[in-house]
Amino acid sequence: MTKFLLLLSAAAIAASADAQTVPAADAADVVVTATRVAQPASEIGQAVTVIDRAEIERRQTVVVSDLLATTPGVTVTRNGTLGALTGVRIRGAESDQTLVVIDGVRVNDPASTGGGFDFGNLLASSVERIEVLRGPNSVPWGSQAIGGVVNIITAAPAEGLQARANAEYGYADSMFASAGISGAKGPVSGSLTGGYLRTDGISSAAGGTERDGYRQYGATGRLGVEFAPGIGLDLRGYFADSRVELDGFPAPDYVLADTADYGKTQEIYGYAGLHANVADGRFNNRVAFTIADINRDTYEPAFGAEPSFLGRGRSERYEYQGDFRPLDQVRVVAGVERENSRFNDGFTYADTGITSVYGQLIVKPLDILTLTGGVRNDDHENFGNHTTFGANAALALRTGTTVRASYGEGFKAPTLYQLFSDYGNRGLDPETARNFDIGVEQAFLADRARVGVTYFNRRTRNQIDFRDCSPTEQATAGSICVDRPFGVYDNVARAEADGVEVSLALRPVDPLTLTANYSYIHTENRSIGANFGNVLARRPEQTTSVNADYRFAVGLSIGGTVSLVGDSFDDAANATRLDGYALASIRAEMPITDQVALYGRVDNLTDARYETVAGYGNYGRAAYGGVRLRLK
Structure with missing residues (x-):
């Protein structure tokens, strides 16, 4: 705590007394994640956090998960290491209950065990905006939006020609470079961004000595053509090829240790859509086809050159959306919507489909009041209808003062692996959740200060978990455990969570921006059995983050981030404790010309040692420096 206070004090240095308003969620800010159409943030009753490109560059972010x-x-x-x-x-x-969307494409992996998205390979080089919606939101988004939605939006072309690039080098022989160009002229607009990252990394095993490296190259692109006013074609694409070295559980001890294992992942996401906005913009229509194709291979050289595990996941969606005023x-x-998905793990091939229809009504009975309600029905080929x-x-x-309140339901269809693998159960029901929250946000000091508080309560039912099969179950005719000596997926889990989220934004003087947030999340396992009443694994009860940035008159910017994460447990039995930790980073950027700037940062300033997953290490103190180029 002493370190935290000292670092926070250093980050919050202030100088001149010029005033500027705090960036706030007012009518000028637009959010698309809540209802899948653009809305002023002041009309949204759900909890949404927006991170824009300016914040990404100010924080010198390489990996979105940071x-x-x-x-x-x-x-x-x-x-462990970067890319893990x-x-x-x-x-x-x-x-696995977080839905991830990149430029309108749902990118959760159908071939992964729980259908989740691996954020280890998501870099920030092409990201223009991130919207994080907290809580179930299945009405507009459907299956998988049971915990929340992370909506990634890449750079959209603007009139004229723009270009940006950066390159940096740092700890563990890390090199990161990206470049992008975009522009629009007449009816045609386009953008293209490419990036490359390589690093020697760290040992993923906390007790290991061999570094586990990571490499990725990738690109994103957009193309738009307006055939007539309000009528046009939209094409978007995302490609990433990643390789990460892994640590495994070698014989004879079968504990996490240095190995020569490695994994490869190739991701291809695509969007092709037509839009027609008619009646002076009062009736907007969109039809689209999206595809997400993810190939994963894991190699263990000690056992041969062929992959020891492979995953081939693919989902295709056909959708229409209308927006009528x-x-x-x-x-x-x-x-x-219609979604077709399939997976192949080298032993089992399976596919399934889901057809969905949804509707939302947004009403403003008063200029200061917005009410939104919606309903959705999903018809799944394997488990039927769900509303x-x-x-x-x-x-x-x-x-x-802004007061927000929301009630949301979510459901998550069983994954293809949970249904059809050697451990699958075709009788599974979908996981469901419901969440309600209420919050208030208040602006002070001529909008130079803004504070918000939100309370939420979340319940999950029919959660799918892997369970062992007893000898009696294996021998009972009709049991799902027949011929399943290693276990089966079943609807066995229930969970509850409630808590408070607090946010603060200050701009006491023109050059200084200070933001902070605190989250208290109490989780509880409500599944009947030995773990009833325990805290859910890897969920720290308290987290805090503080960011401060200051810009001098000469153009030099300095800033810092301090994060506090409380204790948690690594397992459902609450037998393995993960100690809390404090992290601090400092950063600076200095413009050389109007187009060129130098920047640098030091992460984990105090060289804290910590684990977010038991047995896996994390980066200690690490420094990076780079150059940034902007052309407009």
Whole structure:
């Protein structure tokens, strides 16, 4: 705590007394994740955090999960080195229950055990904006949006020609470079961003000595063509090829240790859509086809040159969405979707499909009040129909007070692995969740200060978990455990979470920006059995993050981030404790010309040793420096 106070004091240095308003969630800010259409943030009753490109560059972010780890209600775990398996949990939900969307494409992996998304390979070089919605939101987003939604939006072209690039070098012989160009002229617009990262990394095993390296190259692109005013074609693409060295559990001890294992992942995401906005923008239509194709291979050279594990996941979606405004105070958003998904793990091939229809009504009975309600029905080929509901309200008073309240339901269809693998169970029911929250945000000091508090309560039912099969079950005719000596997936888990999220934004003087957030998340295992009442694994009860940035008159910017993460447990039995930790980083950027700037940072300033997953290490103190180029 002493270190924390000293670092915070150093980060919060202030100088001149010029005033500037705090960036706030006012009518000028637009959010798309809540209802899948653009809305002013003042009309949204759900909890959404927005991270823009300016913040990404100010924090000198390379990996998106590093930013998410300092977001209210979010915790992040990583199995060691950069590029290793990384999970993001929102409000105590499982990491597999976070829906991830990149440029309109749902990118959760159908071939992974729980259908989750691995954030280990998601870099920030092409990201223009991140929206994090906390809580279930299945009405607009469907299956998998049971814990929350992370919506990644890459750079959209603007009129004229723009270019940006950066290159940096640092700890563990790390090199990161990216470059992007975008522009629009007449009816045609386009953008292209490419990036490359390589590093020697660290040993993923906390007790190991051999570094586990990582490499990725990738690109994102957009192309838009307007055939007529309001009518056009949108194409978007994402490609990433990654390789990470892994530590395993070698004989004879079968404990985590240095090995020569490695993994390869190739991700291809695509979007092709047509839009038609007619009736002076009162009736907007969109039809689209999206694809997510993920290939994963794990190699153990000690056992041969062929992959020891492979995963081939692919999902294809066909969707229509309409956005109709019959009156200025009334908005109807509705759509129909069809998703086909398949997986192959080298032993089992399976596919399935789901057809969905949803509708949302957004009403403004008063200029300061927005009410939203919606319903969705999903018809899954294997478990039938499921209906979810959601509603929220936002009251934006002219006193600078905004009150938000929401109720949301979520469901998550069983994954193909959980249904059809050697451990599968075709009788599974979908996981379900419901969440309600209420919050208030208040602006002070002529909008130079803003504070927000949100309370939430979350319940999960029919959670799918892996369980062992007893000899009696294996011998009982009709039991799902027949011929399953190693266990089976079943609807066995229930969980609860409730807590408080607090946020603060200050700009007491023109050059200084200070933001902070605190989250208290109490989780509890409500499954009948030995672990009833225990804290859910890898969910610290308390987290805090503070960011401070100051810009001098000469253009030099300095800043710092301090994060505190409380104790947690690594297992459902609460037998293995993960100690809490404090992390601090400092950063600086100095413009050389209007187009060129030098920057640098030191992460984990105090060289703290900590684990987010038992047995897996994390980076100690590490320094990086680079150059940034912007052309407009």
